[in-house]
Amino acid sequence: MSVFDAADSIALSIQEVFDLSLRVLKGAGLSDAHARAVARVITAGERDECASHGLYRLPGCVMTIRSGKLSPDAEPGIVDASPALVRADARFGYSLLAFERAAPLLVEKAKAVGVAALAITNCFHFSALWPEIEHLTEQGVAALAMTPSHAWVAPAGGRKGLLGTNPLAFGWPRPGPHPYVFDFATSAIARGDLALHEIAGQPIPEGWGVDAEGRPTTDARAALDGAMLTFGGHKGSALSTMIELLAGPLIGDMTSRESMAFDAGAQAAPCHGELILAFDPAMLGGPDPAANAARAEALFAAFADQGARLPSERRYAARARSLARGVRTPRPLYERILALGF
Amino acid sequence: MSVFDAADSIALSIQEVFDLSLRVLKGAGLSDAHARAVARVITAGERDECASHGLYRLPGCVMTIRSGKLSPDAEPGIVDASPALVRADARFGYSLLAFERAAPLLVEKAKAVGVAALAITNCFHFSALWPEIEHLTEQGVAALAMTPSHAWVAPAGGRKGLLGTNPLAFGWPRPGPHPYVFDFATSAIARGDLALHEIAGQPIPEGWGVDAEGRPTTDARAALDGAMLTFGGHKGSALSTMIELLAGPLIGDMTSRESMAFDAGAQAAPCHGELILAFDPAMLGGPDPAANAARAEALFAAFADQGARLPSERRYAARARSLARGVRTPRPLYERILALGF
Numbered sequence: 001m002s003v004f005d006a007a008d009s010i011a012l013s014i015q016e017v018f019d020l021s022l023r024v025l026k027g028a029g030l031s032d033a034h035a036r037a038v039a040r041v042i043t044a045g046e047r048d049e050c051a052s053h054g055l056y057r058l059p060g061c062v063m064t065i066r067s068g069k070l071s072p073d074a075e076p077g078i079v080d081a082s083p084a085l086v087r088a089d090a091r092f093g094y095s096l097l098a099f100e101r102a103a104p105l106l107v108e109k110a111k112a113v114g115v116a117a118l119a120i121t122n123c124f125h126f127s128a129l130w131p132e133i134e135h136l137t138e139q140g141v142a143a144l145a146m147t148p149s150h151a152w153v154a155p156a157g158g159r160k161g162l163l164g165t166n167p168l169a170f171g172w173p174r175p176g177p178h179p180y181v182f183d184f185a186t187s188a189i190a191r192g193d194l195a196l197h198e199i200a201g202q203p204i205p206e207g208w209g210v211d212a213e214g215r216p217t218t219d220a221r222a223a224l225d226g227a228m229l230t231f232g233g234h235k236g237s238a239l240s241t242m243i244e245l246l247a248g249p250l251i252g253d254m255t256s257r258e259s260m261a262f263d264a265g266a267q268a269a270p271c272h273g274e275l276i277l278a279f280d281p282a283m284l285g286g287p288d289p290a291a292n293a294a295r296a297e298a299l300f301a302a303f304a305d306q307g308a309r310l311p312s313e314r315r316y317a318a319r320a321r322s323l324a325r326g327v328r329t330p331r332p333l334y335e336r337i338l339a340l341g342f
Numbered sequence: 343m344s345v346f347d348a349a350d351s352i353a354l355s356i357q358e359v360f361d362l363s364l365r366v367l368k369g370a371g372l373s374d375a376h377a378r379a380v381a382r383v384i385t386a387g388e389r390d391e392c393a394s395h396g397l398y399r400l401p402g403c404v405m406t407i408r409s410g411k412l413s414p415d416a417e418p419g420i421v422d423a424s425p426a427l428v429r430a431d432a433r434f435g436y437s438l439l440a441f442e443r444a445a446p447l448l449v450e451k452a453k454a455v456g457v458a459a460l461a462i463t464n465c466f467h468f469s470a471l472w473p474e475i476e477h478l479t480e481q482g483v484a485a486l487a488m489t490p491s492h493a494w495v496a497p498a499g500g501r502k503g504l505l506g507t508n509p510l511a512f513g514w515p516r517p518g519p520h521p522y523v524f525d526f527a528t529s530a531i532a533r534g535d536l537a538l539h540e541i542a543g544q545p546i547p548e549g550w551g552v553d554a555e556g557r558p559t560t561d562a563r564a565a566l567d568g569a570m571l572t573f574g575g576h577k578g579s580a581l582s583t584m585i586e587l588l589a590g591p592l593i594g595d596m597t598s599r600e601s602m603a604f605d606a607g608a609q610a611a612p613c614h615g616e617l618i619l620a621f622d623p624a625m626l627g628g629p630d631p632a633a634n635a636a637r638a639e640a641l642f643a644a645f646a647d648q649g650a651r652l653p654s655e656r657r658y659a660a661r662a663r664s665l666a667r668g669v670r671t672p673r674p675l676y677e678r679i680l681a682l683g684f
Contacts, residue, residue, distance in 0.1 A: 114424050117457040142588070144584075157650040236573075244641055295600070
């Protein structure tokens, strides 16, 4: 069930979501290839009822395209750098086309040597990572993806934005229709949640942020002016730092702080790098892949046995509903998108 | 400063810690090569004032060696499986010798192709992962290591032990004497902390565990009888699950639940697999490695600028003290080790 009141929402088919997205993105100036790559991910977000990664993103995409920072027709430069490494220079286009162009080679390498890395650099990023992870698990590999973002998050013991919201996503291929997938920000919450609390005049829970003096705060505005915190205390902070290093300096791209400076207030999508690792269970797992797959399935079954949910289960349920019945999007958002004029 | 009262502690030099460890381990039946590998790590733990990974471990090692499950003189089987993959079959010996034997090949591969994996299987595990991570960063590569353990930890939304305490460790090479290193359990706390609280009759903080019915508890005994929780809620639970999969089924070895069943109450060290990834910044980072290293250093400097500590800083400070002045170990522990009779 959609969270939106049906009376104030618009019914759209999945195809209509895609077509609308494509029209807006091309209208704003993206090349056909880039627009299709971005529209596919927006459609997946809407389909899975991840509203924050669906049509809601279109106005921000238009702003990014018009910022003059993004290259709207960049053809990614794919380099077969070693038996285990693919480089994709996005040349300041959106990351998604670089991913699409490079993914087949990443999978091929993982299957040949067991583990392989895809380093995407110089890319603008706006999407969740799970669509990429799902794409890879569909080819039979496990995958891990991470990116920095902008320096809104204080490290444990600190009081100023330094780390990004730094998402980490992982997937494991399963025999059924859906892989095991998680995708989470290493910040305690998404930055948009702070803004929503401020607008609603609601206090935020402890642990979400600190004020400009580094004191714990339950005031959303104070946290927006101060810094967000990571999830999980010093462990989450360490994990976020790892993501800064692996998806930044390791692959020759910017940290979240550098990315924020590069944006210079333009409020475009963050520009930085992305690291994706792919692992082939058949190559890594030794002589009995079926036994290994069964081990993983036994683990998942034990979640269900004790009433625990696997990550993404809600998303898959939403997908089934959307594919059967289409989606509903809030009328104000729909009208805002139409008002973009494309 | 050591946490121990000097009046009730024994002063030892680093060399004496190593010699004592070696004597006990060989006396209990470990081969010279295994005993040296384990003694080096125990010495590193004592030196860095990680008392829980120092001499304290010796009685448990003796119990593991005598359990009949561990092979005390297994020669690890190292296989050069692909340009990016080293397999090390520990053949039911301790993991450390397998790591030592395989690490040079792992580093060589990472430097040749950018990213490489070491899959250690059939190994008994007792040590922290940071000594291995430090060893790798000394060779100039970044590294990530993980293992399952025993199924003491409930997944988010669950109520029974299923996941292990599943440590994750990461390191980044730095120009100075010390790398950036973190090493944390994905459980909210170490299992030993629960036992210590029970002995002291102290309540445990909320979020550490649930009782046998899955209810949150502040009673240490109830949590020991129920299940521990992961750090960081559903995000920590997802990360722990990833570790189960990558260091278990992916490499053809046991999950934490299988490892616990394999132990069958013997209380030996957990037997399972370990996955270690190594990344070469020079190969992955493009044309200007010095600029990338400077980016990472700027990130670390920004921690200090806002008064935040990097992980391991306490450990490095302890190391400097220990190397200068030796260590102190509690007299009861020292006497317990002597009473083992070796």
